[in-house]
Amino acid sequence: MQPIISLRFVKERSPMSHEISRRTFVQSSVASLAAASVVGSLAYAAEPKDTWIELFDGKSLAGWHKNPTKIGHGTGGIWAVEEGTITGEQDPPGSGNGGILLTDRKFSNFELLIDLKPDWGICSGLFLRANDKGQCLQMMVDYHDAGNVGQIYGEGTGGFNTRAFDIDGEYDAEKKHIGYKTSKHKTAEEVGLVYSCTPEAWVKTWKIADWNTARVIVEGKYPKITTYLNDVKICEFDGEKSTAARYDKEKVLEQLTAEGSIAVQVHGGGNWPIGAKCRWKNIKVRELS
Known part of the structure; x- marks a missing residue:
């Protein structure tokens, strides 16, 4: 003016x-x-630290990029915008060729909100402080038998796994997926977590064939990561003190540094069902001091 x-x-x-x-x-x-x-x-x-930043405009993949070179999961996968959501699948479907889709912008300490709707049987993930090589701290979205959604895995960073329980599908007479049972129960301490929800709490909060909202908080040099699904706390991982097998905090810091992209994944390999997709929307982040 x-x-x-x-x-x-x-x-x-x-x-x-x-x-x-x-x-x-x-x-x-x-x-x-x-x-x-x-x-x-x-x-x-510049926007204040407590301002929510929309990472997906609902119309395009502006502000995102696929892994620029081949990684362990493949050359990138197929990523598209369909009905206001980001969808991912193998390229071509069922080929075993996957990849990741990363934000151009990098973040260090942040709170993330994201809605997810994976098809049953897929193996995906929400990548935190990720790099273009596909290395990250991952919130698992292993939405299949013997899987887990919400706990932490070291993708390309030692392969440490904080899975306190597995989820397995329950099916009706027509083999339609209708629910879950859980197995391989461990305590939070046994898998290197500060906290893990009970398997019963996970089953109660997760909505089948519907959208679920993940909230993830990442803070610290050796990050503390807290995950929620539909406002239920799923796990708390302390990167400073975790005793998870194969976790090396100094090596992880060297590989990832203190900031990185937020990314979503299409897992490579032959177990991804042909035609199945992972779906993401309402993606926003706010930076923390």
Whole structure:
């Protein structure tokens, strides 16, 4: 907005008074323009740390990229926007060729909200502080028999696994997936977590064939990661103190550094059902100090 400058005409009494009046007008104008410049610059200042940033516009993959070179899961997978959601599948479907889709922007300490709707039988993941090589701290989205959704895995960073229980499908007479049972129950301490929900709590909160909301908080040099599904706390991992097998905090820090992309995954290999997809929407993040 242009500054509004009020002009006050002064009756000329002498050359000296005229010069003073002119000088006063110029000084006042410069001050007004400077003030307007400051106001204008504030409009383009970086968003405050507690501001939510939308990572997906619901229409395009602007701000995202596939892994630029081949990684362990493949050359990238197929990523598309369908009905306002990001969808991922193998390329071509059922080929075993997967990959990851990463945010261009990198984050260190943050809170993330994301809705997910995986087809039963897929193996996906939510990558935290990820790099283009596919290395990350992963919230598992292993949505299949002997799988887990919500606990932490070291993708390309030692392969440590904090899975406190497995989920397995229950099926009706027509082999339709209708529910879950759980197995291989362990305590949080046994798998290197500070906290793990009970298997019963997970089964109760997860919605079959529907959207589920994940909330993830990542903080610290050796990150503390807390995950929630539909407002139920799933796990708490402390990267400073975790005793998870194969976890090496210094090696993980060296591989990932203290910031990275947020990414979603299509797992490579032959177990991904032909035609199955992972789906993501309502993706937003706020940076934490």
